[in-house]
Amino acid sequence: MSRIPLDPRTAPPFQAAAKALLGDAQLRKNVRHATDVIQNKRRKLVEEKQDWQLLRESARQIRAHALQHLDVYLDEFERNFTRAGGTVHWARDAAEAQRIVVGLVKESGSSEVIKIKSMTTEEVQLNNALEAAGIHAYETDLAELIIQLGEDQPSHIVVPALHKNRAQIREIFRRTMNLPDLGDKPADLADAARRFLREKFLRVKTAVSGANFLIAETGGICIVESEGNGRMCLTLPDTLISVVGIEKVIPRWQDLEPLIQLLPRSATGERMNPYNSLWSGVHPGDGPRAMHVVLLDNGRTNVLADSEGRETLQCIRCAACQNACPVYRQTGGHAYGSVYAGPIGAILTPQLMHMEHSQTLPYASSLCGACYEVCPVKINIPEVLIHLRNKVVEQNGWYTPESLAMKAVAAAFRSERRFRAAQRLGRIAESPLVKSEKQKFSIVGQKQTGNTGWIGWLPGLLGGWTDTRDLQAMPEETFRDWWEKRGKA
C-alpha cells in the first residue's frame, strides 16, 4: 500500500500541475466548499476575541524569540526530556530520520506501527521507508486514514483529505475495508473507521507521532487534535517515537497559553481542540515504557540562517493561509508538489528543498495578502515570497527571455526620454495586433463615438494573458503628452 509521495524534487512545475487540477471540477468544488466552511467558522471565533491582535503579536514574539535562541531551547528540551526518561535523537536530514525511526521500530520488536497525523513524517516520507523495511504503518487520523487507504496524497496541512467528498470517502472505505453495505452518513463512515482503527490501537505496540510543540522548560511534547486518536497513540503502545522539526520548540509552559488559543481558532474554527495532550518522559504503569524524540533538521538550519526567510519557521501549521489563499482555493494542495501546500508551502518548500527544486512555488501567489492577514503568528508571507523570487532570479542568471525583457523595461524607466521612446515603441509594436472596434465611449465630460482598439492575441511570454482576456490597446495620447499640450494651450 505504498504511495508515491509528493516530492518537490520530482514534482511537475506548479503551473503545469495547477492546469491539470483546474480541470477537476469535483475536486475544486470540494476544496471550495471545505475552505468556505472553515473560513466562516474561523471568522466568527476570531471576532469574539477582543484581544486577537494582541494574541497574534505575543505569539509572533514567542516564536521569533524561540527561533533566535533555538540552540539554547533545544538543549534545554533535551536535558529535561532525558531526565524524564526519554531519549533524544538528532536527524540531520530525511534519510537519517528514516534510519533512526526504522531502527527504533525494529528495536521495539514490532513489524507494525500506528501513526498519528504528522506532516514531519510525510516530509521525510517515513511510511515508504518503513514499508521498505518490512514495517507496516497504519495512519490513525481519520483524514490520513482516508488518504492512506485511497493511495492518495494529503492536500491540506490540517484537513489532509479536504479534496474528497463524503461519497468518495465512502467508496474508499467500502473497497478497502470490504464493507459492501456501508451507509453514507457521517456517523456510518466514522463508525467504520472506528472499528477499523480500534483493532489496531489494541494490537499494535509501537506508535509514531509528530508534535505541535516541544516545551523546553518541562521537556514535554504537545499534540492537539480533534479525534483523540493521537491520545490513543500516546498512551496505549509500549514504544512512542515522535518525529519533530527542531523549530517546534517553545521556551516555557506558559507560552502555550496564546498559542493554544490561536491554533484551533485559526485551524478549524474551534475555541479549543477537543484533545490537548502534553506528555513528558515515561512513567511506571502509565503510557509508553520507551519514549523517543527524533529532532529533525532537514534544511531548517539553512532557513534559520537567512534573516529574511527565517520567519517562515514561526509557522504553527494551522493552515489558515491555505484556506484564505485564492490560489490554493482554485487548485487544492497537490499542485504544490509538496506536503506543505498553499502560501506556507510556497515559502517553506523552496527553502527546505534548497530552491533549485522549487523554482515555480514562490510565483504561485498573486500577493493579495490574505495569508498574512490570517496568519496567527504574523508571518509576512508576501514579503518572504518576494524575497524568494529575488533568489530565483539571481539563480537563473541574466540570459533568460524574461530577464532580458525585465532589464530592457527597467532601463526605459531610468529616464523620461527613454520611457517616452518606449511608450511610442510599444504603440508601434502592438499595432499589428490591434483590432479596431466601433464603440461608444466617454472620457471625463466627453462622450463620443469612435474607434477603440482591442488586442485578442499576444505572443510569447505574454500569451497567457490573452487565453481568456482581451487587452485594450494603448490610447493615442499618453497622459504626459496631454499634460504638455494643456500647458501650452
Next chain:
Amino acid sequence: MKVALFITCYNDTLFPSTGKAVVEVLERLGHTVEFPAGQTCCGQMHWNTGYQVEALPLLPRFVAQFEHAEAVVVPSSSCVAMMREHYPMMAERIVAEGGDATLPQRTAVLLPRVWEFSEFLTKKLGLTDIGAYYPHRVTYHASCHGLRSLGLGDGPQKLLKAVRGLELVEISNLEQCCGFGGTFAVKNADVSSAMLSDKTRAVLNTGAEECTACDNSCLMHIQGALHRQRTGVTTRHIAEILAHTEASEAAEEAGETEVNV
C-alpha cells in the same frame, strides 16, 4: 494645496483618462496640480517579480522628483502599497551598497505625504461628497493592496455613495483577489483566469453597468474578461466617476466633444 501627481507608468501609458480625471477633481476642489515630468515608475513590477536590482534606481528618482511637494497623489493603491511597504527597505539597501546615505531619511520624510487618490480625499481632506454626478448602477471592487496594505476601509464606498444619481451595488466576496497580481496573470495564467472568472461572475451578478476600483491594474484585468465575454459591462477608475458632474453631463448631452480642461 499644491498637489504633485504621480500618475504611474501604466496609467500614463494605458489609462490617461484616469490622470485627466484626477486633475479635474483636484482642481475643482481648489488645489493646484503639478506633474513632475521626470517621473516614470514606482518599481513594483520589478520588485515583486524578483528583480530587486532593477527596481532600486527608481527610488532615488522618485524621491528627487517629489520631495518638494506638499502632497503627492497617486491614482493606484498598489503603487502606493509598493512605496509604503518597500521603499524604506530599498533605501537602506541602497545605503548598504554604498549609495546615497541621505536616502533613508529623505524617503521617511516624503512617504507620509504620499496618498492614494481616494485616501487623499477621505483621510487627508476629510471629504466624502465632492459634488459628482453619475447616473449609473456601479459596483466597487476592493483591490487587495487598497484593502490590506493601505487599509482604505469603506472610504471609496463612502465617496461613491455621495455621488448623485449613482446606485452602488455590493459585490459578493468583496475581499477576494481578482487574480491579476502583476506578472502572476501571465506566469500563472490558468489559475489567474480561474480567479478572474469568479470575480467577473460576481460583477455580473450585481447587475451593475460598471465596475470601479482604486486601481486600474485590477480593472484592466477584469475589463479584459468582461470584454472577451462580450458582457457589455465596463470598468472605470473611481477618479473618472468622481470627476463626472451634472455640468459635464449637460455638455455631453449638448454634443460638445472637446476635452473639458
